[in-house]
Amino acid sequence: MKVTLFATCLVDMFHSNVGKATVELLEKLGCEIEFPQGQICCGQPAYNSGYVKDAKQAMKHMITVFEQAEYIVTPSGSCATMFKEYPHILKDEPDWQHRAQLVANKTYELTQFIVQVLKREDLGATLNGKATVHTSCHMTRLLGAKSEPFTLLNNVQGLEVIPLDKSQDCCGFGGTFSVKMGQISEQMVDEKVSHIEDSKADFLIGADCGCLMNIKGRIDRKKSPVTVLHIAEVLNSQ
Amino acid sequence: MSIKIGEGPFHQRVEKGLNNPFMRGAVSSAQERFQQRKASAIEELGNWEEWRSLGEEIRQHTIEHLDFYLNQLSENIIKRGGHVFFAATAEEANHYIRDVVQSKNGKKVVKSKSMVTEEISLNACLEEAGCEVIETDLGEYILQVDDHDPPSHIVTPALHKNKEQIRDVFKAKLGYTKSEMPEELALHARELLRKEFLSADIGITGCNFAVAESGSISLVTNEGNARLVTALPKTQITVMGMERIVPTFEELDILVSLLTRSAVGQKLTSYVTALTGPRTEGEVDGPEEFHLVIVDNGRSSILGTDFQSVLQCIRCAACINVCPVYRHVGGHSYGSIYPGPIGAVLTPLLEGYEDHKELPYASTLCAACSEACPVKIPLHDLLHKHRQVIVEREGKAPVSEKLIMKAFGFGISSPALYQMGSKFAPMAMKPFVGENQSISKGPGPLKSWTDSREFPAPDQERFRDWMKSRAKGGRIDENRYRS
Numbered sequence: 001m002k003v004t005l006f007a008t009c010l011v012d013m014f015h016s017n018v019g020k021a022t023v024e025l026l027e028k029l030g031c032e033i034e035f036p037q038g039q040i041c042c043g044q045p046a047y048n049s050g051y052v053k054d055a056k057q058a059m060k061h062m063i064t065v066f067e068q069a070e071y072i073v074t075p076s077g078s079c080a081t082m083f084k085e086y087p088h089i090l091k092d093e094p095d096w097q098h099r100a101q102l103v104a105n106k107t108y109e110l111t112q113f114i115v116q117v118l119k120r121e122d123l124g125a126t127l128n129g130k131a132t133v134h135t136s137c138h139m140t141r142l143l144g145a146k147s148e149p150f151t152l153l154n155n156v157q158g159l160e161v162i163p164l165d166k167s168q169d170c171c172g173f174g175g176t177f178s179v180k181m182g183q184i185s186e187q188m189v190d191e192k193v194s195h196i197e198d199s200k201a202d203f204l205i206g207a208d209c210g211c212l213m214n215i216k217g218r219i220d221r222k223k224s225p226v227t228v229l230h231i232a233e234v235l236n237s238q
Numbered sequence: 239m240s241i242k243i244g245e246g247p248f249h250q251r252v253e254k255g256l257n258n259p260f261m262r263g264a265v266s267s268a269q270e271r272f273q274q275r276k277a278s279a280i281e282e283l284g285n286w287e288e289w290r291s292l293g294e295e296i297r298q299h300t301i302e303h304l305d306f307y308l309n310q311l312s313e314n315i316i317k318r319g320g321h322v323f324f325a326a327t328a329e330e331a332n333h334y335i336r337d338v339v340q341s342k343n344g345k346k347v348v349k350s351k352s353m354v355t356e357e358i359s360l361n362a363c364l365e366e367a368g369c370e371v372i373e374t375d376l377g378e379y380i381l382q383v384d385d386h387d388p389p390s391h392i393v394t395p396a397l398h399k400n401k402e403q404i405r406d407v408f409k410a411k412l413g414y415t416k417s418e419m420p421e422e423l424a425l426h427a428r429e430l431l432r433k434e435f436l437s438a439d440i441g442i443t444g445c446n447f448a449v450a451e452s453g454s455i456s457l458v459t460n461e462g463n464a465r466l467v468t469a470l471p472k473t474q475i476t477v478m479g480m481e482r483i484v485p486t487f488e489e490l491d492i493l494v495s496l497l498t499r500s501a502v503g504q505k506l507t508s509y510v511t512a513l514t515g516p517r518t519e520g521e522v523d524g525p526e527e528f529h530l531v532i533v534d535n536g537r538s539s540i541l542g543t544d545f546q547s548v549l550q551c552i553r554c555a556a557c558i559n560v561c562p563v564y565r566h567v568g569g570h571s572y573g574s575i576y577p578g579p580i581g582a583v584l585t586p587l588l589e590g591y592e593d594h595k596e597l598p599y600a601s602t603l604c605a606a607c608s609e610a611c612p613v614k615i616p617l618h619d620l621l622h623k624h625r626q627v628i629v630e631r632e633g634k635a636p637v638s639e640k641l642i643m644k645a646f647g648f649g650i651s652s653p654a655l656y657q658m659g660s661k662f663a664p665m666a667m668k669p670f671v672g673e674n675q676s677i678s679k680g681p682g683p684l685k686s687w688t689d690s691r692e693f694p695a696p697d698q699e700r701f702r703d704w705m706k707s708r709a710k711g712g713r714i715d716e717n718r719y720r721s
């Protein structure tokens with residue numbers, strides 16, 4: 001199966017490990033990975049901040065880059081959601097809307113793709129310890145990928161997945177919110193990290209680099225002993 | 239006249255909120271209570287998503303045919319001997335009400351809870367005209383007694399106060415001598431309020447929903463005060479926002495079911511009252527005279543815009559009760575009598591962006607509000623829409639944000655610029671990177687992040703470059719994963 005990888009800008013620049021794990025994992029599962037070098041950011045930071053015109057430029061570029069793909073897979077719930085939003089955002093330009101719809105239809109967040117398309121649940125991964133999961137807002141509320149990460153993590157050898165109090169609460173990232181409303185964002189991530197610490201988990205696992213960067217940033221600042229991992233890294237561990 | 243509350247710019251108000259541990263404790267425990275109660279109420283009801291769709295449909299239909307239903311409503315009220323006044327502005331509404339009160343030689347006015355009268359600052363207008371105005375909803379009463387402390391929540395306006403603080407207010411202002419037990423506090427207020435009900439000339443209520451087919455207005459309360467407000471004084475004035483209307487009792491039933499569960503997690507509140515016009519011959523209670531004041535005050539200009547769905551709102555506060563930003567900053571930080579997600583959407587629509595331009599940004603767009611809304615208002619989309627208007631139409635984008643957009647070139651730039659920016663990022667950031675491969679003191683807009691968090695250093699090799707060299711048969715480095 002041919003998979004076109006949309007790495008996301010955060011993975012490209014800050015979290016290449018997550019990209020590498022995604023590639024290796026999908027290859028192990030029998031996929032052939034294609035990586036269009038023309039890809040940039042999905043436009044979400046600009047879009048969410050209200051710079052819709054500018055975002056549309058980036059979006060149209062991304063549509064051209066990805067429209068030939070068979071499956072588009074991305075290790076980010078939030079960026080997958082953004083691709084799904086493209087047709088709606090471009091609704092005033094029927095041609096583009098149509099092309100955007102085709103792109104949206106074949107876009108999957110990584111865990112969704114593995115469970116829904118590859119129909120795999122036990123990937124033979126091993127990680128010893130207790131983990132709790134950050135269920136990102138866009139991934140669960142907007143994309144609707146709620147159960148897939150748990151389905152996959154419950155099959156990881158040696159890993160005990162434990163509940164997280166107030167797991168539905170946002171971590172306070174929100175893209176530019178994290179700097180524009182730094183004081184509020186700090187309180188939100190602090191509350192999230194307290195719940196993570198209270199869970200006594202060794203690992204905090206998530207499927208969105210934005211949220212993870214935020215949570216890890218706070219964990220590192222507090223010198224908390226929790227290790228933050230992207231789900232691709234966990235599923236690729238042996 | 240304004241829905242604006244509090245002093246100082248947004249960030250100052252937020253700072254004040256964040257540094258108020260009493261308020262934050264009270265708000266977060268209230269949110270938790272509301273959320274739990276709502277969850278069990280909707281579970282018991284079953285098929286919640288279908289109920290929401292039905293609620294949305296009813297509200298959309300009504301708003302789309304608002305002129306028809308308002309017409310039907312006012313015809314029916316007039317038929318029953320009531321008076322109807324359409325007020326285009328807050329001022330018009332206030333002047334009409336003041337004139338009615340004065341024509342009755344009214345000196346004392348008792349009120350049941352009403353956000354729209356807060357919106358138009360009715361109390362101030364009546365007090366200026368020499369009337370005594372008494373709020374009879376316990377929460378509103380507490381705030382009024384506490385030197386007009388503004389409301390911080392649309393259903394439980396004194397949510398920001400804990401019971402000890404309320405005890406202290408009662409001691410200072412009402413000669414109260416007992417404990418902070420809610421029962422004792424409520425009893426004291428009740429005794430005082432009873433006298434006011436009996437001696438009032440005019441009763442003023444809000445309106446949860448007006449029923450067009452019968453000309454009725456319905457009131458949903460837990461304290462029963464609205465019944466006394468409407469049963470004892472000779473003149474009743476009801477003030478409603480022009481969108482608070484349903485076609486028939488059938489839709490009322492559905493919306494009240496959604497409202498009470500979403501607002502307070504109850505199947506029904508203790509009192510759901512439907513009142514139809516003044517007392518007629520043969521009836522034993524009810525007012526001799528009834529006035530309905532229908533307030534526009536900016537609502538009709540929302541019709542037909544991208545923001546029309548906000549008029550579906552039934553003021554249940556479910557969105558406020560789940561909002562993590564609200565939890566930390568509290569209602570007063572929003573600087574509007576309408577706080578939380580609904581307030582952040584509605585306030586700039588009613589009053590313009592000038593004083594409220596930060597509100598649409600006081601959200602991570604996490605969509606918890608949209609998910610909670612019983613009539614499916616896409617609140618996070620509307621917050622986003624505001625941002626677009628601020629950036630593209632109003633030209634009021636905050637400078638710091640423009641800077642971030644430029645600095646990172648994320649998305650808004652050309653592919654070539656992205657390529658270049660991301661390639662040189664490691665070099666540009668190098669001076670700020672510490673030993674642990676992260677940035678503890680960021681430059682420019684990053685500072686706000688690094689005030690409380692580490693920021694990762696850009697990878698030396700971008701992922702795309704790794705992919706390139708891998709395609710050329712480059713190396714795979716093995717020991718990356720901890721297990």
Ligand code: SF4
Nearest residue numbers: 551552554555557611
């Ligand atoms: S926006 Fe929705 S959730 Fe918020 S108060 Fe209105 S009806 Fe309730």
